Amino acid sequence: MKIDPTVLEPIADRAWPARERSTLGGWRLNASDGWSMRSNACWPLGKPDRDVEAAIDAVEAWFIARGLPLRFKLTDGATAPEDLARHLSRRGYTDCKETLVMVGEAQGRADPVVALSTVPNASFEAVFTASAGGNIEDARERLETLARIPAPARFACLDMDGQPAALGACAIDGRWVGVFGMRTAPEHRRKGLARRVLGALLAEAKPLGACAYLQVEAGNAPAIALYENEGFRTAYAYRYWVR
Structure with a gap:
């Protein structure tokens, strides 16, 4: 593509x-x-x-x-x-x-265990704070940005043993759906939960005939492997220039 x-x-x-x-x-x-x-x-x-x-x-x-x-x-x-x-x-x-920046077709799979909503719920704060190493300010900024994603947007949360374990969000803009905020609580990593959340989000976008995109750090080999297994391919890259 x-x-x-x-x-x-x-x-x-x-x-x-x-x-x-x-x-x-x-x-x-x-x-x-x-x-x-x-x-x-x-x-x-x-x-x-x-x-x-x-x-x-x-x-x-x-x-x-x-x-x-x-x-x-x-x-x-x-x-x-x-x-x-x-x-x-x-x-x-x-x-x-x-x-x-990786792109792929919005070919997801609905998952009855993954809860979907149009706004982020309280579960997002717990997982974002944990994945940010307890940095409340970092988590708060990202949560506030998630809440500003323009409609239509979808937010997905997967609970394990009654506690939020993995989540993600998507922003839909015309034929494109962007995947953001993919997080898994540290104690629930490497259980395939991120794959299920991603599938549920893409399933929501599939009826729109959308293409999907996401951003992943070049050094994050496990995430890249997950997305490649789901049909995503690298389209281009970007870098930050700082002083």
Whole structure:
């Protein structure tokens, strides 16, 4: 499946909405509390409305005014201008956290044990906090972002022994469905629960004829293997540039 990142990246940006947003021409500025890199970074998806060096100055001032780290999200095949990495490197930025964007058909399987809803419930807080190593602020920011996913959205939770064990969410935008917030409580990992949650979410999107996408860190081999087994393939990658 050939994917144009200049088409999919704006969809992914809408699906994971930051608390505060602004633009500099085709550059998108997202700010929340600083934890989720996607919602706390500049996405340079089109030409800025000024000279590139002046645009970088403006981005830096915008994030500094909010007390947030300086971050740019550079996407293969979608970054504008194409030589932005060179400009950032000269200023002392370096790249990190390579992330793969994987795509596949929305061919899921309904699971009667997986509870589905249109809003995240209290179970999400428990699992997100546990998977964030007890970092309540990190978990809270991500939960607030989940709650901002525009409708139609679906939230899935799988309980084990009466306690939330695995969960995930999806955002539907036209023919695309984005999978977000996949988490499994530490004590329930390697039991196939994430696969069941993913299947339930994709089953919800299947009647819409949607294609699915998700983001996974390049070093997360177990997650990549799971998604490849479900028919997902890497379409392109992005990296964060930080100073």
